[in-house]
Amino acid sequence: MAMAMEMENKVYVAINSDLHDGFLTLQWTLKRWNSNSHPITIVILYASNNICKDYVITPTDNLFKYRKLSIGSLNEEKLKDLEKFEEAKDEKILWRYKVFCGNVKVEAIKIERYDESIQKFMVDLINGLKITKLVMSLTFMKPSSWKSRSAISGSFYVHRQKPEYCELFIVCGGKLVFLREGLIEDDQGIMVAKTRSMRQSFRDLVIKMFPENNSKLKNQSDSNSLSSTSNEIDDFVADETVQKNNNITEIVITEHMTVQEKKDALRIKFMKIKEAIHVSKEEAKSHVEGQAKAQWAITLCIRRAEEIDGCINDEIAQKPDLKRELDATKDELSELHTEVEVTKSKLSSILELQRELSNKMQLSSLARSRAEVQVEKALKQRTDTLQEIEEFRKQRDVLRRRIEFCREKDAISNATMLMEPRFEYKEFSAAEIRAATDGFSERMRLKSGGDWTDVYKARLHHISVAIKLYSSADVDSEDTFQAKVKLLSHIRHPHMVSMIGYCSELRCIVFEYMHNGCLRDILFSGNRGSKRRNKVLNWQARIYIVANVCTGLCFLHRVKPRPVAHGNLNPSKILLDRNNVAKIHGVRTPLSCDKSDIRSDIRAYGNLVLQILTGRNWVGLVEEAIMMDQSKLIEVLDPMAGEWPLDIALELGRIGIKCLSIHEDRELNMTSLAREVEKVKKLADEIVANGECVVAKGRYLDGDEDSTEFPDFFLCPIFQEVMRNPHVAADGFSYELQAIQEWLKTGRDTSPMTNLKLKDQHLTPNHSLRALIQDSLKKRATSTR
Incomplete structure (x- = not known):
């Protein structure tokens, strides 16, 4: 159904390169069918006037004259050039036809060269395309000749041979022609003439069908049209005469007829011959009148030919100017072509830049999306971190109170033991x-x-x-x-x-x-075990160790009633507690102690100071250390301790070399060395207090925790180990459940931290602290895999 509706809405218009006649035919078609309620599609069947398989029409030197040349007389190159010229000309004409139709949908079918007659070709085309409406210009039927009779006879052939579903409309000069009745419309669409009424009326019909055109550009075409029209009139009159003579009924007399019948037949025949003679006489008179009219037409044609010659002369005179205008137009066209090429190049570069910018924009959009996602994650992490910080602040306050209680408790216990x-x-x-x-x-x-x-x-x-x-x-x-x-x-x-x-x-x-083990395992990388290899002592912690060892050694040398010499002081005899406080162990049982033993301890202390400074084992290199100057000491400082303050490093180096240089004739004791070391310690404290150096104070766990650092509040105050099941007692401190239960079972009713009496023995699970400890342990287990 849709296919049928589409076929009904299509109107095929057969026209050729005659623009004037083509425009009139398209105008008639649009006026008849086009409307807003029933839009149509016009299919132009275009045929050029030079379609022929035997010859081509080429322009001569005269702009208004053309000549026929045999295809065999042209070489292949000229034939291709001519075909290109004609193709360009046809494309331009088709473009003008499409523009003329305006907003109406237009399709074009170009009829190429064909071997058979055009009327047969059109009948085959109607059957092949299933054309239901065909508007055909009368000039379309004479592409290679200006004879109107061939166009009319071809139109009759198409009219007779077309299928019944095809409506055929013959248009001449923008007016509809009815071939069967021989009628033609006037400007108002009224039938004005009958083509077969008489020969004179037919002549008038043909003159009306091919009106004269006074345009200068078509003078030659009008002259040819006039001569061809006259010839066609003569041929048509001759045909009509022959047809009428043939229409005279011949009375055949046979042998079986009677005499009376033969007489009657001869009488009838005689009467008809007499009537024919009369008609012939009348026609002769009309021929004389027609000859006079023809003489008048010849005179008119001669006058018009003179006018055309004058126009041709004027055109020849204007030819140089037209040629100059044509050359100027060609130059302008060449410049325009160059500008178009430059514009195309710029446009291509702009399009390439646009594509690049589009790609960059897409990448930027993707990057922006990723960044927004990361920002959202960061904001979420920030919120979680702030919550954790708030919890840590609360725990910090609790730890501060614990530290104060512990300091007070340690001070009291130390004072009691010293007394x-x-x-x-x-x-x-x-x-x-x-x-x-x-x-x-x-x-x-x-x-x-x-x-x-x-x-x-x-x-x-x-x-x-x-x-x-x-x-x-x-x-x-x-x-x-x-x-x-x-x-x-x-x-x-x-x-x-x-x-x-x-x-x-x-x-x-x-x-x-001593939770942090011996100084040797931490100080010398070569002797570090798997559990101690991640421990690092900064320069301030090393200064405190030097001061602690000096104080402990000074205590041994000042014991009453007689001093005690250590006898084997080295980094393996120095142990560190949880806070990196150094303590001496391994004191030998004194059989006797004299000044040589004291000097030996002082030399061992000097060697220990240099080892702490450089991170190297100086055993066996004492003589080299004695000869070493201060500049060389700076070059061998241990980089693991961080950026040493230069004056402090030089002062410690001087103290170490001074201890190594002691002789029998030189008095040196640990008391004077303790005063010098205390000065260095105070200087280091001032540097840190003034912000000239930031010191990170770390805490190490024992081997059971695989040397992994934990906050102090993770440790049970009683067991001094990481809590697995922390519970809060009445004093506000958290303890391992087993430890605090054993503490209470022994009959104690005081706090392990404050030594104050507990209000009650009720224990509350600390779930938040337990969750933090478990999360920390999980992270440690993940990092060690």
Whole structure:
């Protein structure tokens, strides 16, 4: 159905290169069918006037004359040029036709060269395209000749041979022609003539069908039209005469007719011949009149030919000017072509730039989207961080209160111990020692202190301790072991490792536990174990260690009634607690002590100072150290300690070299060295206080926690280990549930932190602290995989 509607809305218009006639035909078509309610599609069937397979029409030197040339007389190159010329000309004409139709949809079908007659070609085209409406210009039927008779006869052929569904409209000069009745419309669409009424009326009809055109540009065409019209008139009159003569009924007389019948037939025949003679006489008279009219027409044609010659002469005179105008137009066209090419080049570069900018814009949009997502994540993380900071602030306040209580408690306990003339120590049983060390399990072993000693970590009475086991080869008798225990029981100093108790049966001594191990493992990278390799001491912590060792050694040298020499001072004999406070251990049992032993300790202290400065083991290089000047010392400072203040490093180096340079004839004691070291310590404190150097104070855990740093509030105040199930007591502090329960089971009703009486023994789980501890442990486990 849609296909049928589309076919009904299409009107095929057959026209040629005659613009005047083509415009009139299109105007008639648009006037008849085009309307807003029923829009149509015009399909132009275009045929050029030079379509022929045997010859071509070429222009001559005269602008208004053309000539026919045989195709064989032209070479291939000229034929191609002519075809291009004609093709361009046809495209221009078709373009003008399409413009003339305005807003109406226009399609074009160009009829190429054909071998058969045009009327047969049109009939085949109607059948092939299923054309239902065909408007055909009369000039369309004579592409290679100006004979109107051939156009009329061709139109009759198409009219007779077309299928019944095709409506054919013949238009001549913008007016509809009816071929069957021989009628033609006037300007108002009224039938004005009958083509077969008589020969004279037919002549008038033909003259009306081919009106004269006074345009100068078509003078030659009008002359040819006039002559061809006259010839066609003569041919038509001759045909009509022959037809009428043929129409005379011949009376055939046969042998079977009677005499009367023969007479009647001869009489009828005679009458008809007589009528024909009369008609012939009348026609002769009309021929005389027609000859007079023809003579008048010839005179008129001669006059018009003279006028055309005058026009041709005028055109020849205007030819040079027209040629100059044509050359100027060509130059302008060439310039315009150049400008067009330049504009195209600029446009292409602009389009390329536009594509690049578009790509960049897309990339920028994607980057912006990613950035917005990242900003949202950052804002969310910021919110979470602020919440964590707020929680940490609350915990910080609690920790500050704990620190104040601990400081007060430590001050009270230290003052009490210093005031007592003799310190108490406990003797442990072998069963307690074995239970604390899990039967001296290898997992509890800390290190090998020598060929005959082992050190184990243990817990006695909820306190972390270090148990040093002596073999029988190390202490050859019970008296020697008891003498060592007695000596250590009298030594109580903040920078000396304290003895907590002993076990005579197993020959072991219980010391306080130093969480950060010995200085040697931290200071020398080559001797660092897997658990200590991430520890780093900054320069201020090293200065404090130098001062702590100096104070402890000074205490030994000033013991009454006689001084005690350490005898083997080196980094392995210096232990660090949780706060990197240095303490001396490994004091030998003094058989005798003289000035040479004191000087040996001072030289060992100088060697220790240089080792702390440089991070190198100077054993065996004492002579080189004595000869070393200060500039070389600056070059070998340990970079792991950070940026050393130059004056402090030089002063410590001077003190170390001074200790190494001691001789028998030179007096030097630890008391004077302690004053010098204290000055260096105060200078370092002033530098840090003035903001000239930022010092990060770290805290190390023991081996059970794999040396991973944890905040202090993660540790149980009783066990000094990371809490697994923290509970809040009545004093406001969090403890490990097992530790605080054991504390309360022993009958104590005071706080382990403040030593004040508890209001009650109710314990509340600290879920927030537990969640923080578990999250920290998970992160540590993930980072160690």
